[in-house]
Amino acid sequence: MITETDFSALLRQAVEERNGPATAEAVTHLHAADIAHIFNDLDDDSQLYLYEILSNETAAEVLLDIDADERRNFLNTLSAKEIAEDIIIEMDSDDAADIMAELPENRQDQIIAHLDDEEHARSIVDLMRYGDDVAGGLMGTEMVTVNQNLSIISAVKEMRKQAEEMDEVYSIYVVDDSNKLLGILSLKKLLTTSSSTKVSEVYNSKLVSVRDTSSASEVAQLIQKYDLYEVPVVDARGELVGKITVDDVLDYITEEAEKDYQLASGISSDVDASDNxxxxxxxxxxxxxxxxxxxxxxxxxxxxxxxxxxxxxxxxxxxxxxxxxxxxxxxxxxxxxxxxxxxxxxxxxxxxxxxxxxxxxxxxxxxxxxxxxxxxxxxxxxxxxxxxxxxxxxxxxxxxxxxxxxxxxxxxxxxxxxxxxxxxxxxxxxxxxxxxxxxxxxxxxxxxx
Amino acid sequence: MITETDFSALLRQAVEERNGPATAEAVTHLHAADIAHIFNDLDDDSQLYLYEILSNETAAEVLLDIDADERRNFLNTLSAKEIAEDIIIEMDSDDAADIMAELPENRQDQIIAHLDDEEHARSIVDLMRYGDDVAGGLMGTEMVTVNQNLSIISAVKEMRKQAEEMDEVYSIYVVDDSNKLLGILSLKKLLTTSSSTKVSEVYNSKLVSVRDTSSASEVAQLIQKYDLYEVPVVDARGELVGKITVDDVLDYITEEAEKDYQLASGISSDVDASDNxxxxxxxxxxxxxxxxxxxxxxxxxxxxxxxxxxxxxxxxxxxxxxxxxxxxxxxxxxxxxxxxxxxxxxxxxxxxxxxxxxxxxxxxxxxxxxxxxxxxxxxxxxxxxxxxxxxxxxxxxxxxxxxxxxxxxxxxxxxxxxxxxxxxxxxxxxxxxxxxxxxxxxxxxxxxx
The missing domain is CATH 1.10.357.20 (SLC41 divalent cation transporters, integral membrane domain)
Structure with a gap:
């Protein structure tokens, strides 16, 4: 259980006093979302001070969680190289694409040029082509996929390799030799199946998926209707290209509901009480x-x-x-x-x-x-x-x-x-x-x- | 990918014609949510006919997804014994408690008396004590928990045993000897850790949890703020008593947004266009x-x-x-x-x-x-x-x-x-x-x- 309020106060004080060890200590007890809350309120110098103390991984999460205005403002103080090598590389491709889309085009190009991980760079560029309001624009490309012909034991080995690069794993997607999506392998099945069994014998083919061009509202409806945590995204050929997680859809649903409510109340664009x-x-x-x-x-x-x-x-x-x-x-x-x-x-x-x-x-x-x-x-x-x-x-x-x-x-x-x-x-x-x-x-x- | 519309039409027709094999076949291609959509529209006799063909597991899911009016109506046609042994036993405790709460009290007692699984019965009775609008009322008690002192290999064995009884596993909770919640063991960690390592060395203690008495809106805010799929629920002593999944909260958030929108539009209670x-x-x-x-x-x-x-x-x-x-x-x-x-x-x-x-x-x-x-x-x-x-x-x-x-x-x-x-x-x-x-x-x- 977190006692977030105490550590938040400690962090504010430590940053104000430029107390390095105390800042580092407070940070270890806080979630990125809580650090972001504090980051939002700091002046430019303090933001930079705190940013330098955060690990790249945490900094990337914090930047994702702050207000868009603050983010644009802060990223302007960093070089394209720093943004690429310290921040973008730490983010999932969908988050990276979202943040890149907020920057001017020439800066986007500079950042992409500084990304060493070519696959990551390609994923980001691909994702940036999709609109905000279609499945492709919501999806991330980080997934664990296994071939249907593998045995459970080989699948676990393959998953280990892929999981190294990911924040968290919730679903394991099963594909055929040409990357066509066949179904899903549940953690439960993985746990309860003997290791020599083939993936093709135990995966669940009763799977809801969406096209990359499906509208965001369609995706939201599917996720609500079927009570999903994640939904896989396929392209026109049925190949698995990404997955949308419920938290992205939750944000979308909340925003849509707020928009409808504001329209009904005679407010024309997305504002909140804290705006100027x-x-x-x-x-x-x-x-x-x-x-x-x-x-x-x-x-x-x-x-x-x-x-x-x-x-x-x-x-x-x-x-x-x-x-x-x-x-x-x-x-x-x-x-x-x-x-x-x-x-x-x-x-x-x-x-x-x-x-x-x-x-x-x-x-x-x-x-x-x-x-x-x-x-x-x-x-x-x-x-x-x-x-x-x-x-x-x-x-x-x-x-x-x-x-x-x-x-x-x-x-x-x-x-x-x-x-x-x-x-x-x-x-x-x-x-x-x-x-x-x-x-x-x-x-x-x-x-x- | 499902071609839900085709099979839905087939199922409607098969039920109408009382064609057993065709009904059974159509059902295997449809998600419970889709079957529920059809179930809602059927007359009483056809509902009973379809129900008899469904497996108990699917029937339980379908009943969860139909309108509350239809459900009350349909459950009235079943005996307490049937409800207990065919339906309630198949449901997670939180869903079972929600459905039980819709029934008259004497019927609740009869159903509980018919439940052979005493632990399940106790969970349901416990959950029914909580209000709808607190964490305890939203949580389910089905979880995978492992003791911090186990090795990864023993933990996996323990998890296998527990997973047998569950629909799906997403999070593995780590507790001490007195069932106090310590943290969470991620699937990624499970995959990437050698099997002799102790759970206590690899679990993540930076964990957001809620009290069973926390309000539903607090829970919803936490889940949105930290982008969670599940949040564990603890009682006053810090013991793990349940978990709330994002789909329950999603329903809550949607309902609240609809309520606000309706209030803003001058409609006083939760109605929709299909009501009478x-x-x-x-x-x-x-x-x-x-x-x-x-x-x-x-x-x-x-x-x-x-x-x-x-x-x-x-x-x-x-x-x-x-x-x-x-x-x-x-x-x-x-x-x-x-x-x-x-x-x-x-x-x-x-x-x-x-x-x-x-x-x-x-x-x-x-x-x-x-x-x-x-x-x-x-x-x-x-x-x-x-x-x-x-x-x-x-x-x-x-x-x-x-x-x-x-x-x-x-x-x-x-x-x-x-x-x-x-x-x-x-x-x-x-x-x-x-x-x-x-x-x-x-x-x-x-x-x-």
Missing amino acids: IFSLTKARLPWLFIGMVGGLVGSRVLQSNEESLQAIPALMFFVPLIAATAGNIGVQASAIIVQGLASNTLGKDVFKTLVKEVSVSAASGLILALIILGFNLLINHNELLVSATISISLLTVILIAAVIGTLVPLILKRNNIDPAIATGPFITTSNDIMGVFIYFTIAKVMLHI | IFSLTKARLPWLFIGMVGGLVGSRVLQSNEESLQAIPALMFFVPLIAATAGNIGVQASAIIVQGLASNTLGKDVFKTLVKEVSVSAASGLILALIILGFNLLINHNELLVSATISISLLTVILIAAVIGTLVPLILKRNNIDPAIATGPFITTSNDIMGVFIYFTIAKVMLHI
Whole structure:
């Protein structure tokens, strides 16, 4: 069990006092992720001091775990040779490729040129060609693979050789002579099988794999569906080219969930509470601007109905209620659709989805409309016709908002736009305006104004 | 690589035709998760037919993967003896405990009484005592543990014995004579160490563990921070009592993210698009109701300002804009705080957080207020004083909404209420009303009405 907090405090102090032995001692008790947390907060000089004391292996892990801004900043103080020989060489190819992708192109070339391990260099260059959002961009190339024709005892020898170069081994992949992926050899099987047995007799061929071109969300869904720790990646020929571990996917899932949540809350890009005021404002202004334009359009709708409002002031008092309810229904409907799309639980039949969504909204709408009717007649003592107008408008607006809230994300998805946008202020605002517009249209017809 | 879709279609057809051999054949090509997907859709008779053909092991996995409603329904058709001897015995203790918890108490007792494996029965009963949201409730008790005093060769023998009873092995835990957790023995070390070496010389003591009473969110944070596949669980005495695997935490993280997203979208409990109309309506009505009550209060605020509105109609047209902007700012502010709380990136200093949030909102608010001022003067040709009133109100409302949006989630968190509630219609609605109220107060003072 780690007592991380104590050693973290010791490390901070030791670095501040430039106490070499104490720094080295504290470091041995901390995980890289904890050292990274401290590294993030240090000034440039202290970062360099701490970096020099860390072993190359730990330094590489720490650099992986710090904020991207800090990393870029720190790597600028090192030469391409240092980055190649001290850091990149210590990293798994997928992590190395991710970090390289953050650097300017000419620097990437210099670093690659300084890498002595040609296979590692080639893996990194290969991985950098993949986009962030496909399996190839998430995968690492470090794996233990054994040929199906080996005996368990020879397989163990082969694994030993390969394991020397790796951080950790969790899965053993079984391939044929042309590196085609056949299956997986579990640690359990390895432990419980006699050593002369052939790998081909005991490996598990019921294996989930993904193509290097599969989307990251597909990979995430597979890993969740089958409860996997690792998933192997194959190319078009079925050859094993890499593996994706659950921790990479976990980061992806968390980021996607945060993105959806932020879109639903009217924040446009990936920011968090610790970002600076400028980034935070920049991420929020676009949605506020949409809301403002919506508000201005709304003000025009009201203005053009000034006469109706002067004639029957009671109508005016329910403008915010109608607008807010339309917005709420729209967001609820689209959130259900967006999550259904994300989790693949939505049926293929758009019409059926629509009917269901409208039914749910009709049920809620009827209840709300009746309550408002009662409120208007009994408490506000409004005329029956005015009260009926308000309730009928409310119900109509709710039904139309439900249709819009259902169809917009489906249409966005069909056009390859992130449907989560539809849960944000965009749909609230357009439903607000639509709601007020319908309200006055119905009022004009029913009240002859 | 699996061609899951083809075999899924075959399985559906085979079950429908009650074709035993074809059903058995299709099943061998499918993962339990895929069989579960089909099982979910079958009628009661077909479910029983398919169940009878599945091996006990596969049946147990399938039952774990189907919807909770379907599972309860199906388990009702089996006797306690069948459940114990065919299903529960095949499951890891944590899964068994989860499923048992869904059943009525007297049935739980009957099932436990039918379990021949006393150790398994004891594990399940122990696990059922923990809540869903603590480490003990997430952990399984199936582990491979070796004593530090063993040699690698004896350790492998011991592991073989233990592995026989387990589905899969990923980590090997090292304990002392009194079962206190000391560290972990990696597969890599096992592969690359000579067989006479003692376990105590090669195990890794830099190990992250959690207490059985730690909260599920703490566990999730640790697993993400340290990129773990498994985390061992210890009791108050430091003894190893179980392990939590990343797939359990992945489910927890996904559920929490969905819950937050739904709360932000005004949906109160965990529903998805495939639920029935009644559940969907029930989950949405409470928030709509809050919105409606807010709308009614808003209508009262407008009503009490009827004279001002009659005197200066221009004021009225900006009611929706003020209300919507207040709502949007509030949701943005609270979403940033809620996510900061969830990811632990929020500083301890509440005052600093508040100053930052107000600064961001002031920057956005100033820009919006100036645009509206220009719009009112140049396009609407409103009087300067009326235009100024609207812009000053907008800025004031934005600042106050930011304060409310920041403080409400912090206060909720301090009182152990899920702060994500604050991003829903609750905060939009209260900010709506607050916005309109402030608007008229400022208007009365500035315009002497």
